[in-house]
Amino acid sequence: MQTTKRTGPTNIVVRKTIRILRSAANKNNAPIWRYVAELIDxxxxxxxxxxxxxxNRYTEDGDIVVVPGKVLGAGTIDHPVTVAAxxxxxxxVEKIRAAGGKVMxxxxxVEENPRGSRVKIII
Structure with missing residues (x-):
């Protein structure tokens, strides 16, 4: 019996995230979540x-940002932003919170903002 090798992410949290993002995109007519799912996949x-x-360079005070990957700590941030990654x-995490921002x-x-309105994607 021949088995096929699995493709795509094997991390269960990443797979669940992709599945929920695609579902939210269809349910809420929000193509931003489908695009984020493609970037994660x-x-x-x-x-x-x-x-x-x-x-810090591409945001302003109070912006909401999605990073379809990992956020690293090099550099500084001088205004509060909400970062989801x-x-x-x-x-x-320390630097974002020290600037008055929020990490999630x-x-x-997706739960807080199902339509994805006013969300920036930084890649």
Missing amino acids: RPRRLRVAVNISKI LGFSEQA HILQL
């Missing part, structure tokens, strides 16, 4: 890693 070596400095380094998993943001 890439091979791990191609997944996004964004530094705090990039978030698959993962965060400890330094990144992507699924928490």
Whole structure:
């Protein structure tokens, strides 16, 4: 008997995140969540890693940001933003919270904002 090799993410949390994002995109007519799911469904070596400095450069006070990957702690941030991602380094969490911002998993943001309105994707 020949078995086929599994493709796509093997991490159960990542698979669940992709499934819920696609469901939310269909249910709420929000193509942003489908696009985020496509970005997460890439091979791990191609997944996004964004530094705090990039978030600081492309956001303004009070923005909501989605990073379809991991947020790293290089650089500084000087204004409060809400950042949703698959993962965060400890330094990144400390710096975002020190600036008055909020850190969450992507699924928490989908629950709070099912339509995906006023959300920026940083890749």
